[in-house]
Amino acid sequence: MGRGDIELNSNKHYDHDAGDAELPDTAHQISSDSWFQVAFVLTTGINSAYVLGYPGTVMVPLGWIGGVIGLILATVASLYANSLIAKLHEYGGTRRIRYRDLAGAIYGKKAYSLTWGMQYVNLFMINTGYIILAGSALKATYVLFRDDGMLKLPYCIAIGGVVCAMFAICIPHLSALGVWLGFSTVFSLVYIIIAFVLSLKDGLHSPARDYSIPGSGASKVFSTIGACANLVFAYNTGMLPEIQATIKQPVVKNMMKALYFQFTLGVLPLYLIAFIGYWAYGSSTAVYLLNSVNGPVWVKALANITAFLQSVIALHIFASPMYEFLDTKYGIKGSALNIRNLSFRIVVRGGYLAFNTFVSAFLPFLGDFMSLTGAMSTFPLTFILANHMYLMAKKEKLTFLQKSWHWLNICFFGMLSFAATVSALRLIAVDSKTYHVFADL
Numbered sequence: 001m002g003r004g005d006i007e008l009n010s011n012k013h014y015d016h017d018a019g020d021a022e023l024p025d026t027a028h029q030i031s032s033d034s035w036f037q038v039a040f041v042l043t044t045g046i047n048s049a050y051v052l053g054y055p056g057t058v059m060v061p062l063g064w065i066g067g068v069i070g071l072i073l074a075t076v077a078s079l080y081a082n083s084l085i086a087k088l089h090e091y092g093g094t095r096r097i098r099y100r101d102l103a104g105a106i107y108g109k110k111a112y113s114l115t116w117g118m119q120y121v122n123l124f125m126i127n128t129g130y131i132i133l134a135g136s137a138l139k140a141t142y143v144l145f146r147d148d149g150m151l152k153l154p155y156c157i158a159i160g161g162v163v164c165a166m167f168a169i170c171i172p173h174l175s176a177l178g179v180w181l182g183f184s185t186v187f188s189l190v191y192i193i194i195a196f197v198l199s200l201k202d203g204l205h206s207p208a209r210d211y212s213i214p215g216s217g218a219s220k221v222f223s224t225i226g227a228c229a230n231l232v233f234a235y236n237t238g239m240l241p242e243i244q245a246t247i248k249q250p251v252v253k254n255m256m257k258a259l260y261f262q263f264t265l266g267v268l269p270l271y272l273i274a275f276i277g278y279w280a281y282g283s284s285t286a287v288y289l290l291n292s293v294n295g296p297v298w299v300k301a302l303a304n305i306t307a308f309l310q311s312v313i314a315l316h317i318f319a320s321p322m323y324e325f326l327d328t329k330y331g332i333k334g335s336a337l338n339i340r341n342l343s344f345r346i347v348v349r350g351g352y353l354a355f356n357t358f359v360s361a362f363l364p365f366l367g368d369f370m371s372l373t374g375a376m377s378t379f380p381l382t383f384i385l386a387n388h389m390y391l392m393a394k395k396e397k398l399t400f401l402q403k404s405w406h407w408l409n410i411c412f413f414g415m416l417s418f419a420a421t422v423s424a425l426r427l428i429a430v431d432s433k434t435y436h437v438f439a440d441l
Contacts, residue, residue, distance in 0.1 A: 030095070030097055030175075030245045030246060031095075031245075031246070031247070031249060031251075032175050032246060032248065033175055033247055033248065034247075034248060034254075035247060035248070035254035035255070035258045035261075036258075037178075037181065037246075038243060038244070038246060038247045038254070038255070038258040039257070039258035039261035039262060039266070040182075040185065041174070041177070041243055042237070042243065042258055042259070042261075042262040042266065043185075043261070043262055043265075043266035044181060044184045044185070044188070044310075044313070044317065045237050045314060045317060045318070046234060046262065047192070047269045047270060048130070048133075048188070048310055048311065048314035049130075049133045049134075049137065049307040049310055049311045049314070050129065050130075050133065050234070051192065051234075051270050051273045051274070052133075052191065052273065052277075052288055052289040052307060053133075053287055053288060053289070053370065054230070054234060054270065054273065054277075055275075055276075055278045055281070055285045055289050056277070056285045056286055056287040056288070056289065057227065057230045057287060057370055057371075058070070058071070058227050058230050058231060058234070058274060059274055059275070059277070059278035059285070060213070060214065060283050060285055061213060061214075061215075061220075061226065061227040062213070062224060062227045063211060063212070064211060064278075066224070066227075067274070067278065068275070070227070070228065070231050071231065071234075071270075071274060074231040074232055074234065074235055075235060075263055075267055077232075077383070078232065078236050078263065078382065079259060079263040081236075081382050081383050081386045081387070082240055082259055082382065082386070083256060083259060084386045084387065084389070084390040085099075085102075085241065085382075085386050085389070086240065086244060086252060086255040086256060086259060087252055087390070088102055088106075088389060088390065088393055089102075089241060089244050089251050089252055090251065090252065091105055091106065092105050095245065095251070097242065097244075097245030098241055098242055098245075098324075099116075099119050099238070099239060099240070099241045099321075099381065100112050100113075100115045100116040100119065101241070103115035103385065103389065106389050106392050107389075115381075115385070118376075118377050118380055118381055119238055119239065119321065119377070119381060120322065121376060121377050122373060122376075122377030122378060123238060123239065123319065123321060123322065125372060125373040125376075126238070126318045126373055127315050127318055127319055127353075127356050128356055128359050129370060129373070130164075130312075130314060130315040130318070131160050131161050131164060131311075131315065131356060131357055131360040132157060132360045132364050133288075133307065133311045134156075134160030134161075134163070134164065134308050134311040134315075135153055135154075135157030135159070135160045135360065136153065136156070136288050136364075137290075137305070137307040137308035137311065138159060138160060138304070138308055139151065139152075139153050139156040140288065140291060140300075140304045141301050141305060141308070142156070144301050144304075145297070145301075149440075152440040153361075153364055153440045154361040154364070154438045154440065157357060157360050157361040157364060158357060158361060160308065160311070160312075160357070160360075161353055161354065161356065161360065162357075164311075164312050164315050164353055164357075165349060165350045165353040165354070167312050167313070167315075167316060168316055168319060168323070168345070168349040169342070169345045169346050169349060169350065171316055172327075172341075172345070173320065173323070173327075174242070174243070174246055174316075174320040174324075175246050177313070177316065177317070180313050181313075183309075183313065184313040184314065187306040187307070187313075188269065188310055189269075190306040191290070191304075191306045191307045192269045192272065194293075194295075194299055194302065194303040195273055195277065195290060195293060195303060196272055196276050198293035198294065198295040198300070199276045199277050199279075199280040199281070199289070199292075199293055200276060200280065201294075201295070202280045202281070202292075202293060203276070203279055203280030203281075206280065209279075209282030209283075209284075210282045210283050210284070211278075211282045211283060212283060213283070214283050222422075222423040222427065223423075223427075225419050225420050225422075225423040226368075226371035226375075226423040226424055226427055227371075228374075228416065228420060229370070229371045229372075229373075229374030229375040229378070229379070229423070229424060230370045230374055231374070232374045232378050232379060232382065233370050233371075233373055233378050235263070235267070236381075236382040237318065238377060238378055238381045238382060239318065239320075239321050242320065242321045243317075273289065277289045277292070280292075280293075290304055290307065319353070322352060326348055326349075327344075330344065361438055362438060363428070363432070364438075365427075365428060365431045365432075365435075368424060368427045368428045368431055371420065371423065371424035371427060372421070372424035372425065372428065374420060374424075375417055375420030375421040375423070375424045376417075376421050379413050379414075379416060379417035379420065380417055383409060383413035383417075384409075384410055384413050384414055384417065387406045387407075387409040387410050387413075388410055390406060391403060391406040391407070
C-alpha cells in the first residue's frame with residue numbers, strides 16, 4: 001500500500017531494479033504498488049456507481065441483442081487497446097508515466113499538448129459524472145424518508161462536491177489510496193448486491209416487460225450511437241499510463257496481469273447489473289437503477305449511501321492526473337501534512353472541484369455526459385491514439401497485415417467517434433430544452 005509522504009523523483013534517476021528505465025520528474029509516488037492493488041484501482045473504475053446507469057443508458061437503447069453483443073465486443077476491444085498502451089510504457093528507455101508524455105515522445109510537442117487537452121476534457125467530464133452520481137444518490141436517499149421537494153438535486157450535488165474536495169485534500173496521491181480501495185470494493189459489493197437482489201425480486205413478480213427500443217426514426221438512431229459511446233466509456237479510464245506508473249517492476253508484465261484481472265473477474269459485476277436491471281424493468285429502466293427498484297427503505301438507503309461513498313473514492317482516481325500535474329509544477333513535495341502542502345491542496349484542489357461541481361449542478365444529465373465523454377475523448381484516447389501510437393512505435397517490426405489491421409481500427413473508431421459526438425451533443429441540446437439548467441431531475 002502507498003505511504004503518506006509524497007516523493008520527488010529526479011529526472012536523471014535510474015531504477016536499477018528495472019534495468020535502464022529512466023524515471024521522469026514527478027511529485028507523486030511511482031513504482032510502489034503491486035499488480036493486485038493496481039488491478040483493484042482499475043476494477044474500482046469500471047464497477048463504480050456508474051454501473052447503476054448502464055441498464056438504462058446501454059441496454060435500453062440497444063436492446064437485448066445489441067446490448068449483450070455490444071458489451072462483450074467492447075470488453076474485448078478495450079482489453080486489446082489498453083494492452084497496446086501498456087506495452088509502450090517504457091518506450092525509448094524511459095518510464096512514460098503520463099499519457100501526454102508517451103504521445104509527446106512518439107509524435108512531438110504538439111501531440112503532447114493535444115493529448116493533454118483531450119485527457120483533461122475526458123477526466124473532467126468523468127469527474128462531472130461522479131459528482132452527479134453522488135448528488136443523485138444523496139437525493140435518492142433523502143426522497144426515501146422525506147419526499148417534500150425541499151432538498152433538490154443541485155443542493156445534493158453541492159454537498160457531494162464538498163465531500164469530494166475534503167477527500168481530495170486528505171489523500172495526497174493515487175498510491176496513498178491504499179486501504180480506501182478496500183472500502184471502495186466493499187461499497188461496490190453492497191450496492192451491486194442490493195441492486196441485483198431487488199431487481200431480481202421485482203422481475204420475478206412483475207408482468208411481462210416491454211423490451212422494444214424506445215423512440216422512432218432519427219431519435220432511435222442517435223440514441224443507439226450514443227449508447228455505443230457509453231459502451232467504451234464503461235471500460236476505459238483514459239489514464240492508463242498514470243495508473244501504470246504506480247505499479248512495481250516489471251511494469252509491462254505486471255500491468256498485463258492487472259488488465260487481465262480487470263477484463264475477466266472485474267467486469268462480471270458490471271454484466272450482472274446491466275443485464276438484471278434491464279431484464280427486470282425493460283425499456284422503462286431508470287437512468288439510475290436504484291430509482292427503479294422496490295424494497296425496504298433501509299436497504300435502498302444503504303445502497304444509495306454506499307454508491308455515494310464509492311463515487312467519492314472513484315472520483316479521486318480520475319482526478320489524480322490533474323493533481324499530479326499541479327503538485328509537480330509547483331514543487332509540492334515532502335510530508336503531506338506540511339502546512340504549505342496542505343494549504344496548496346485546500347486552495348487548488350478545492351477550487352478545481354468547486355468548478356467541477358458547478359458544471360455538474362448546471363447540467364445534471366448523467367447519461368448525456370457519459371455519451372459525450374465516450375465520444376469526444378475515450379474513443380480517441382483509448383482506440384484511435386492507442387492503435388496509431390503502437391503503429392508508429394513498432395512500424396519497423398510490423399508486417400503489412402498488422403499495419404493494415406491497426407489502420408482499420410483507426411479509421412473505424414474515428415468514424416464512430418465523430419458520429420457519437422454528434423449524437424451526444426444532440427442529446428444534451430434536447431435535454432437542455434426539456435429541462436432547465438440546475439434541473440431537479
